[in-house]
Amino acid sequence: MSLLTLENVTMKFGGLTAVEDVTLRVEESEIFGLIGPNGAGKTTVFNMVTGHYKPTAGRILFRDNEITALQPDKITRTGIARTFQNIRLFKDLTVLENVMVSQHHTIASNGKAVTWFFKSVSRLGYSEKEREMRNKALELLSVLGLEMLANEKSSALSYGSQRLLEIARAMATGATLLLLDEPAAGMNASETAGLVDTIRRIRDDFGLTVLLIEHDMKLVMGLCERIMVLDHGRTISEGVPAFVQKDVRVIEAYLGREWVTVGK
Amino acid sequence: MDPKTLLQNFVNGLSLGSLYALIAIGYTMVYGILRLINFAHGDIFMMAVYFALFFVTLAQLPWYLAAILAIACAALLGFTVDRIAYKPIRNAPRISALITAIGVSFFLESLAVVVFSGIPRSFRTIFPQSLNEMIIIGGEMEVKYGREVIVGGIRFPVISLITLIVAAIALVFLWWFIFRTKVGMAMRAVSLDIQTTSLMGVNVDRVIGMTFALGSALAGIGGILWAIRYPQVWPYMGFIPGMKAFVAAVFGGIGSVPGAVLGGLILGITEVMMVGIMPAAAGYRDAFAFFILIIVLSIKPSGLLGRPEIVKV
Numbered sequence: 001m002s003l004l005t006l007e008n009v010t011m012k013f014g015g016l017t018a019v020e021d022v023t024l025r026v027e028e029s030e031i032f033g034l035i036g037p038n039g040a041g042k043t044t045v046f047n048m049v050t051g052h053y054k055p056t057a058g059r060i061l062f063r064d065n066e067i068t069a070l071q072p073d074k075i076t077r078t079g080i081a082r083t084f085q086n087i088r089l090f091k092d093l094t095v096l097e098n099v100m101v102s103q104h105h106t107i108a109s110n111g112k113a114v115t116w117f118f119k120s121v122s123r124l125g126y127s128e129k130e131r132e133m134r135n136k137a138l139e140l141l142s143v144l145g146l147e148m149l150a151n152e153k154s155s156a157l158s159y160g161s162q163r164l165l166e167i168a169r170a171m172a173t174g175a176t177l178l179l180l181d182e183p184a185a186g187m188n189a190s191e192t193a194g195l196v197d198t199i200r201r202i203r204d205d206f207g208l209t210v211l212l213i214e215h216d217m218k219l220v221m222g223l224c225e226r227i228m229v230l231d232h233g234r235t236i237s238e239g240v241p242a243f244v245q246k247d248v249r250v251i252e253a254y255l256g257r258e259w260v261t262v263g264k
Numbered sequence: 265m266d267p268k269t270l271l272q273n274f275v276n277g278l279s280l281g282s283l284y285a286l287i288a289i290g291y292t293m294v295y296g297i298l299r300l301i302n303f304a305h306g307d308i309f310m311m312a313v314y315f316a317l318f319f320v321t322l323a324q325l326p327w328y329l330a331a332i333l334a335i336a337c338a339a340l341l342g343f344t345v346d347r348i349a350y351k352p353i354r355n356a357p358r359i360s361a362l363i364t365a366i367g368v369s370f371f372l373e374s375l376a377v378v379v380f381s382g383i384p385r386s387f388r389t390i391f392p393q394s395l396n397e398m399i400i401i402g403g404e405m406e407v408k409y410g411r412e413v414i415v416g417g418i419r420f421p422v423i424s425l426i427t428l429i430v431a432a433i434a435l436v437f438l439w440w441f442i443f444r445t446k447v448g449m450a451m452r453a454v455s456l457d458i459q460t461t462s463l464m465g466v467n468v469d470r471v472i473g474m475t476f477a478l479g480s481a482l483a484g485i486g487g488i489l490w491a492i493r494y495p496q497v498w499p500y501m502g503f504i505p506g507m508k509a510f511v512a513a514v515f516g517g518i519g520s521v522p523g524a525v526l527g528g529l530i531l532g533i534t535e536v537m538m539v540g541i542m543p544a545a546a547g548y549r550d551a552f553a554f555f556i557l558i559i560v561l562s563i564k565p566s567g568l569l570g571r572p573e574i575v576k577v
Contacts, residue, residue: 076463170464
């Protein structure tokens with residue numbers, strides 16, 4: 001059983017086919033890379049998995065349950081959370097609050113709206129849970145080295161820290177599968193090296209599975225255990241980094257056909 | 265104006281302003297989250313007054329129970345309006361939602377005309393009469409021709425004071441709710457980025473529903489206090505207060521809760537002061553609110569505490 005399965009998924013926007021017939025299997029606790037030139041459809045795949053887009057055709061399964069047509073918040077509650085290519089933190093909330101919003105659904109999200117309201121106001125049996133939430137949020141922040149910044153507004157953080165905070169926020173949903181959309185974008189070399197360690201560490205310590213999109217080839221080849229390459233919405237190559245790196249179709253997609261002939 | 269009248273007008277203005285503020289918060293919270301002007305808000309205000317009226321006259325409930333129930337019903341009505349009218353078109357262009365809001369407003373008004381009839385009813389005997397009595401501070405009592413006459417002293421109705429207290433309590437509660445509870449935190453997150461919030465597992469529709477309920481409850485409180493002060497109840501009574509509260513919300517910077525409070529208070533005080541200074545122009549008091557709005561918007565388009573929207577090119 002794969003953790004995440006995409007079966008012949010296609011996404012069309014009017015006449016434009018962004019993703020065509022993509023089949024993808026991510027196994028439990030692996031780090032899987034999704035790469036490809038700009039406009040290849042990588043983020044569209046993320047948007048479909050998280051329920052932001054509904055695929056035109058095909059099925060998406062998470063732990064063998066179909067999640068193709070679910071609402072984004074329901075998908076998150078099944079255990080998938082993501083970060084964004086363009087950082088989308090809650091700018092006016094503090095670092096700690098950003099993380100705590102993700103834990104929102106973990107208490108009293110079921111039941112009637114009225115009970116939900118009264119529980120929240122009266123705080124019956126809540127304060128204990130809220131303290132737990134706060135502690136767990138702080139713990140996650142310390143895992144990513146952000147605990148000193150807990151009470152800062154998230155917009156005051158550096159670019160690299162904001163990216164880490166997005167990861168903490170996604171982890172706080174209780175997700176078992178993290179989708180990281182260009183986690184190293186805008187980071188300098190040392191920050192990127194730190195990020196590689198962090199991703200490995202959270203995978204090992206929290207038993208997570210990571211599916212990531214990245215343009216930094218050094219990071220992808222060093223970190224990912226398997227890679228899929230998309231070009232113009234189609235899968236052109238899939239396998240371990242060493243295989244993908246040498247695949248003629250991949251070189252062609254990135255550098256053009258001439259390069260391949262010259263290279264030979 | 266002598267200092268005594270000034271103080272008298274100030275208290276009355278402050279209390280009127282706090283009513284505007286209570287209603288304006290509903291506009292500003294919904295706008296903050298959905299970027300929607302909920303034109304039906306003034307009609308929920310009106311409905312709350314009718315609920316209170318019927319709970320006392322038909323159901324024979326004591327006035328305080330009737331008031332609490334009416335506020336709860338207003339909250340439920342706000343929640344229902346969102347579910348039925350706005351939720352299905354959440355992803356439609358903003359203009360569709362705006363037109364729907366106007367439609368809901370007309371619907372509620374017409375519904376009230378059909379169900380409650382268009383003939384104005386009196387709210388006067390519904391709540392204890394003592395609420396409309398005058399408070400007199402200071403001044404000497406003289407006996408003239410066998411009747412007591414108060415010379416000097418500051419006077420204002422009891423309801424002004426009660427309005428101020430109730431509004432202050434409601435505002436403190438709201439502040440606590442938004443900044444200290446988990447649901448409040450979710451509301452703030454939704455108002456910043458609705459899509460990302462739902463991707464973090466928050467049931468966004470429920471949070472939005474809660475915002476409508478909370479705003480409507482405040483409008484309900486405002487409505488009942490308003491009806492004690494101006495005891496004529498009729499289906500279109502929500503229009504002018506609703507419009508002025510909207511002005512207050514825009515004036516203070518729409519989307520900002522402190523802005524709505526500030527806008528409401530300033531509007532209430534200037535309105536009462538203007539009538540105090542120029543009694544002849546009292547008939548223009550409603551026009552005055554809109555005049556202020558035009559001035560403010562031409563100087564500071566985002567309102568007093570509003571943040572200019574940065575449009576990326």
